[in-house]
Amino acid sequence: MSVGVFILVSAIKSLIVLFALLTAVAYTVWLERKVVGHMQNRWGPTRVGPFGLLQPAADGLKFLFKEDLTPPHVYKPLFLAAPMMAVIFALTSISVIPFGNSIPLFGYNIPLQITDVNIGLLLILGVTSMGVYGVALAGWSSNNKYSLLGGLRASAQMVSYEIALGLSLVGVLIQSGSFSLRTIVDAQGGRFLGFIPRWNIFHGQFVAFFIYLMAAYAETNRIPFDLPEAETELVAGYHTEYSSMKFAMFFMAEYANMITVACLATLLFFGGWHGPLLGPPLVQAVLPVFWFLAKVFCFLFLYIWVRGTLPRFRYDQLMSFGWKFLLPLAIANLVATAIAVAW
Amino acid sequence: MSFHLILFLAFGAVCVGGSVNLLAQRHPINSALSLIAVMAALAGEYLLLGAEFVAAVQVIVYAGAIMVLFVFVIMLLNAGEEEETKGSRVALLLGVPGVLTASVLMAWVVLRHSGTEAVAIGALPGHPTDIAQLLFHDFLLPFEVTSVLILIAIMGAVVLASKPESAARKVD
Numbered sequence: 001m002s003v004g005v006f007i008l009v010s011a012i013k014s015l016i017v018l019f020a021l022l023t024a025v026a027y028t029v030w031l032e033r034k035v036v037g038h039m040q041n042r043w044g045p046t047r048v049g050p051f052g053l054l055q056p057a058a059d060g061l062k063f064l065f066k067e068d069l070t071p072p073h074v075y076k077p078l079f080l081a082a083p084m085m086a087v088i089f090a091l092t093s094i095s096v097i098p099f100g101n102s103i104p105l106f107g108y109n110i111p112l113q114i115t116d117v118n119i120g121l122l123l124i125l126g127v128t129s130m131g132v133y134g135v136a137l138a139g140w141s142s143n144n145k146y147s148l149l150g151g152l153r154a155s156a157q158m159v160s161y162e163i164a165l166g167l168s169l170v171g172v173l174i175q176s177g178s179f180s181l182r183t184i185v186d187a188q189g190g191r192f193l194g195f196i197p198r199w200n201i202f203h204g205q206f207v208a209f210f211i212y213l214m215a216a217y218a219e220t221n222r223i224p225f226d227l228p229e230a231e232t233e234l235v236a237g238y239h240t241e242y243s244s245m246k247f248a249m250f251f252m253a254e255y256a257n258m259i260t261v262a263c264l265a266t267l268l269f270f271g272g273w274h275g276p277l278l279g280p281p282l283v284q285a286v287l288p289v290f291w292f293l294a295k296v297f298c299f300l301f302l303y304i305w306v307r308g309t310l311p312r313f314r315y316d317q318l319m320s321f322g323w324k325f326l327l328p329l330a331i332a333n334l335v336a337t338a339i340a341v342a343w
Numbered sequence: 344m345s346f347h348l349i350l351f352l353a354f355g356a357v358c359v360g361g362s363v364n365l366l367a368q369r370h371p372i373n374s375a376l377s378l379i380a381v382m383a384a385l386a387g388e389y390l391l392l393g394a395e396f397v398a399a400v401q402v403i404v405y406a407g408a409i410m411v412l413f414v415f416v417i418m419l420l421n422a423g424e425e426e427e428t429k430g431s432r433v434a435l436l437l438g439v440p441g442v443l444t445a446s447v448l449m450a451w452v453v454l455r456h457s458g459t460e461a462v463a464i465g466a467l468p469g470h471p472t473d474i475a476q477l478l479f480h481d482f483l484l485p486f487e488v489t490s491v492l493i494l495i496a497i498m499g500a501v502v503l504a505s506k507p508e509s510a511a512r513k514v515d
Contacts, residue, residue, distance in 0.1 A: 078372070119471070122399035129407025133379070136411070140372065140418045152418060159411055179471060 005108070013114050014095070021094050025255040026056035032304045039308040060248075068244040071142075078141035083242065083249035086134025090253035093127045093260045096120040098182045100273045100288040112289065113182065120181040121173070124264065125166060128219065132158045134253065135221075135228065139238035150237025153315065154228035157218055160322045161225075165215035167330035171208045171337035172200050172268045185272030199271035204340060207333045209269045211326055216261040218322065220254065222303060224310040225318060262299035270295050351391045357384035369425045371417045375410065382406040394469025 030045065030052065037044025045052030070079065098113035117123060132155050139151015173179065176187040190198045201209045218225040229237030239250045266272060275291030277284050313321070361381035368374045382405045389398035478486050 075372075078376075117395070119395045119399045122396070122403065126399050126402035126407060129403050129411075130383075132407070132411050133414070136414055136418065137372075140414075148418065152415070155411055155415055159408065162408075 009108070009110060010114065013110075017094060017114055018091065021091065021256060021259065022252070024259055025252055026060070028255050028258065028300055029059070029251070030056050031300065032307070035301070035304045036308045039305075063245055063248040066244040068246065071241050073143045074241060075141040075143060078137045079241075080246075082134050082138035082141060083246045083253075084134075085137065086131065086253035087249045087256070089127050089131040089134060090256035090260070093124045094256070094263070096123050096181060097260070097263045097267065098185065098272065099292050103285060111182070116180060116182050119179045121169065121179045121184070121268075124260070125162075125169075128257070128260075129158075129162060131253070131257065134250075135238050138242070138250070142238070142241040144241055146235045147238050147240045150228045150234050150240070154221060154238060157221070157225065157227065157318065157322075160319065161215045161218035161326070164211055164322060164326040164330045165219060167327070167334055168208045168211035168215060169268060170334050171205050174334075174337050174341050175200065175203065175205070181267050181272075185267055185274070188271040189274050197271055197274065199269065199274070201269040204337060205269060205333075207329065208337075209265070211330050211333065212265060212269065215322075215326060216265065217303075217306070218318070220257045220261055222254075222258065223307040224313050226312060227315055227318060230312060258300065258303055259296070262296045262303070265299050266292060266295040347391055351388065354384045354387040354391065357381075358388070371425070372414065375413045375417055378413070379406050379410045382410065389469070392469070396469055396471045396474050398469075 033055070034044035034052065045055040048054040048058045070076065095114040096117055098111065098116065100112040102109050102111040104110075135158075136151045136155040139147045139149070139154065142148070172184065176184040178184060178187075188197075188199050188203075192198060192202065196202055217223075221228050228234075229239070231237075234240075239247055242250065273288035273292040275287065277287050279287070358381050361377045361384060365374045365377040365381065368377060382401060386398040386401040386406065389395075389401060
């Protein structure tokens with residue numbers, strides 16, 4: 001593949017993935033409103049389009065045409081930069097996520113992934129750890145006590161749960177021996193006893209998966225860990241002072257992070273694109289991507305389900321849960337995995 | 344000039360610019376953010392040299408964790424803008440040439456007398472396996488001793504941070 005072709009292919013792939021991600025973000029919001037609505041015996045959005053399917057478009061237009069207020073008391077450079085930082089870091093991590101095997105197209109073998117780097121997982125962890133700044137700086141630069149409290153809570157929470165999150169992944173890394181997400185998924189092909197898939201969750205990483213799941217909820221500031229924007233006490237937390245498209249950027253960042261976390265759970269614990277292959281060759285070529293998307297959808301649905309079910313933690317409960325329960329459990333899991341692998 | 348070299352120089356420029364900005368800014372939060380930019384640009388330099396793992400760790404540990412705590416402290420203390428001081432003329436007259444001389448001297452010593460070849464771009468052995476081999480095999484003892492040292496530091500921090508028994512009881 002020459003350099004020109006490589007750049008062209010990468011640009012096309014980036015555009016497609018970005019478009020798909022933003023559409024997915026918009027429709028996750030729709031799904032959330034619809035599912036939570038049904039759980040609470042309401043209909044959710046119904047007016048715009050069939051089943052309210054055009055609601056995301058209407059929301060987007062509304063955000064665009066709202067007045068963009070910048071309160072006079074804010075620290076302006078950071079107030080403007082914070083939503084951009086949040087959205088940039090949230091969208092970056094999708095670039096190393098593989099969606100399926102490679103497909104042959106126009107004589108080139110094109111992997112279904114923007115780029116396969118051999119530190120893929122570390123890159124995602126790095127980018128998510130930088131994502132804290134968007135939230136923290138938004139809270140600080142708003143010069144408002146509710147925003148500041150929201151920003152402080154968010155950064156403390158993300159820093160604390162990042163440790164448990166990282167440690168829960170180390171077990172998977174020990175088993176597959178690589179940071180590359182593609183290699184990790186490839187190691188999960190095949191079956192035990194002919195019918196149990198060799199996914200990491202059935203391969204000794206059962207506890208690790210639940211640690212990851214809980215830490216991931218906290219990392220994305222979702223219920224039951226949504227204290228940074230607890231509306232009953234903090235108005236809206238770190239984005240209280242934001243309006244119009246700047247508020248929408250925080251919203252987009254939150255949902256993009258949810259999708260990244262769901263993709264990672266699929267890749268690391270649920271075998272990525274592996275699943276039963278059947279039917280004619282064309283269907284077989286598309287099925288892996290379908291399995292991947294189906295698993296990611298299940299995780300997103302779980303997110304919404306949990307939001308419709310659980311109440312919010314208290315702040316001290318949140319901290320002691322993270323440090324005194326999840327972290328020791330993650331370390332114990334790591335030690336157990338290391339012993340099992342060394343055996 | 345290769346594309347890599349141009350990128351390397353660009354990241355280097357960001358590093359130097361960020362460091363100068365760190366000193367020049369009057370508001371602590373701007374200084375902290377410049378330091379984050381320096382860390383991120385350094386990670387870019389490591390990546391270009393071929394040390395992917397070190398680059399990722401640089402971002403995760405320094406830019407992502409330690410600097411978050413810096414920003415956190417600035418936010419909690421609500422540190423305001425620093426007052427501008429006149430500064431002494433002696434410092435200006437002696438300091439600037441002094442720093443320039445020191446850096447030129449250091450560069451000269453490193454280039455002439457260290458006896459090492461300059462690392463070609465992308466040639467550093469930075470694959471995670473290489474790092475693991477170094478840390479857990481070749482330098483296992485120093486590595487473990489360092490971890491004990493850090494443990495002592497953590498325990499010291501806990502002791503210093505916790506209130507003395509009697510004072511804690513008085514608060515209750």
